[in-house]
Amino acid sequence: MSNRGTFGSKLAIVLATAGSAVGLGNIWRFPFMTGQNGGAAFILIYFACVFLLGIPGMVNEFLVGRHAQTNAARAYGQIGGRGWRVIGYLGILTSTIILGFYAVVAGWCLQYLFASIAGQLDGDPTYVVTYFKTFSSDPVKPCLWGVGFVLITHVVVSQGVEKGIERASKLLMPLLLVLLLILVVASCMLPGAVKGVEFLLKPDFSKVSSKVFLEALGQAFFSLSLGTACLCTYASYFKRDTNLLKSATQIALLDSFIAILAGLMIFPAAFSVGVQPDSGPSLIFITLPNVFREAFSAMPVVGYVISILFYALLVFAALTSTISMHEIGTVFFHEELKLTRHRAAWILTVICSVIAVFCSLSVGAYSNLQLFGMSLLDFCDFLTAQLMLPTGAFLTSILMGWVANRQLVKDEFTNGGTLRETFFRTWLFSVRYIVPLCIVLIFLHQFGIL
Ligand code: TRP
Numbered sequence: 001m002s003n004r005g006t007f008g009s010k011l012a013i014v015l016a017t018a019g020s021a022v023g024l025g026n027i028w029r030f031p032f033m034t035g036q037n038g039g040a041a042f043i044l045i046y047f048a049c050v051f052l053l054g055i056p057g058m059v060n061e062f063l064v065g066r067h068a069q070t071n072a073a074r075a076y077g078q079i080g081g082r083g084w085r086v087i088g089y090l091g092i093l094t095s096t097i098i099l100g101f102y103a104v105v106a107g108w109c110l111q112y113l114f115a116s117i118a119g120q121l122d123g124d125p126t127y128v129v130t131y132f133k134t135f136s137s138d139p140v141k142p143c144l145w146g147v148g149f150v151l152i153t154h155v156v157v158s159q160g161v162e163k164g165i166e167r168a169s170k171l172l173m174p175l176l177l178v179l180l181l182i183l184v185v186a187s188c189m190l191p192g193a194v195k196g197v198e199f200l201l202k203p204d205f206s207k208v209s210s211k212v213f214l215e216a217l218g219q220a221f222f223s224l225s226l227g228t229a230c231l232c233t234y235a236s237y238f239k240r241d242t243n244l245l246k247s248a249t250q251i252a253l254l255d256s257f258i259a260i261l262a263g264l265m266i267f268p269a270a271f272s273v274g275v276q277p278d279s280g281p282s283l284i285f286i287t288l289p290n291v292f293r294e295a296f297s298a299m300p301v302v303g304y305v306i307s308i309l310f311y312a313l314l315v316f317a318a319l320t321s322t323i324s325m326h327e328i329g330t331v332f333f334h335e336e337l338k339l340t341r342h343r344a345a346w347i348l349t350v351i352c353s354v355i356a357v358f359c360s361l362s363v364g365a366y367s368n369l370q371l372f373g374m375s376l377l378d379f380c381d382f383l384t385a386q387l388m389l390p391t392g393a394f395l396t397s398i399l400m401g402w403v404a405n406r407q408l409v410k411d412e413f414t415n416g417g418t419l420r421e422t423f424f425r426t427w428l429f430s431v432r433y434i435v436p437l438c439i440v441l442i443f444l445h446q447f448g449i450l
Contacts, residue, residue: 021255023321025223030259031266035277038207039199049220056430058248065235071332072229091229094388099325100355101380106318107145113311121289139365146356153322158345176313180261186295193268214446218385227389394439401432
């Protein structure tokens, strides 16, 4: 399809894909998962998942997407035959569900942005907790923010202002990094912060259960945007000479670095002001306002400005991720149903908005909206991150390692023979054996079969 755009430069590719990877997964989900799973030991398993399974998995999706240069479902079909389109369908379904609940949390960030501008978050730790509870259990407001976030994503995806986003990313991503560093220092200087640093660095393996492995796997895939054909869709815009392994490695490193910074920002502060590390999805929202107040108590204006900047950048980071989830379905409906991009985008926007409203209500006003003992939001998160993403990545590994034409894969991997073959063998070994076996073992272990 010759009229599909390509990303402008090498930097733009890494930026857009990194923009998809870096988001609430790093700053919201990683700290709360780490907190619920006992800290350092979880992080070690998480790293193993990123480097052993994540990077080869990312390369898989990149290969499929760049080779086929079309929407996810068709791309998988081209590599393995019609039946393999199912990976694309599964990916589109998964990313639609993720966008639904992700928008709820992104909506909370929007609310916190405006609340910090209005100076409403200023108060002692008990006040901060009450503020979150009161806001999130309102029947209307959080729903509106969530749907609002889906609509903002809709505008960007359907109007195609990706160029503007690309340009903004060049400035805003480094700024987010700098601000995170400042907040890490600020948080670590709070009284009693050492306990939080220890929690992150001293592994306690007695806390490791089978659940921890699946949660680390799910977190790694979620954070890398892996397993939903999202990377495949982005790679369909890559240039022919992009070094796929190198890009995957760079993105995984950056993504992990930001997650660790987020941990170092949250836990020292949480321990300092007495927030429980296993507070779950509310963790960053009941911890951060304390950092801005306590750490900058001598210079409240600086704290005020930094808090606004931080929430603004968080919203931006979430937006570059929601765009990628929305794009998967939009291109699919656009190319397969021959709808205009606009109409195709509306299909997704409506479905995601409905999911967002139900998820939002389930953690607030209608807490009886539960499935398997979890709120609808937690259930969607569990279903996608821990079941659907690993399944997507598993099937993709089988396809690339065992089914696809070996020569074709090799040509794509080495950019038609221009790159060295050394890593090809290692990569092939891991997608044939390591990735599928590890995923199956973790599943079996979790469901008590092993
Ligand atoms: N990786 C993103 C984050 O960490 C979330 C995300 C974007 C995602 N696209 C995805 C997760 C596709 C899974 C699949 O915030």
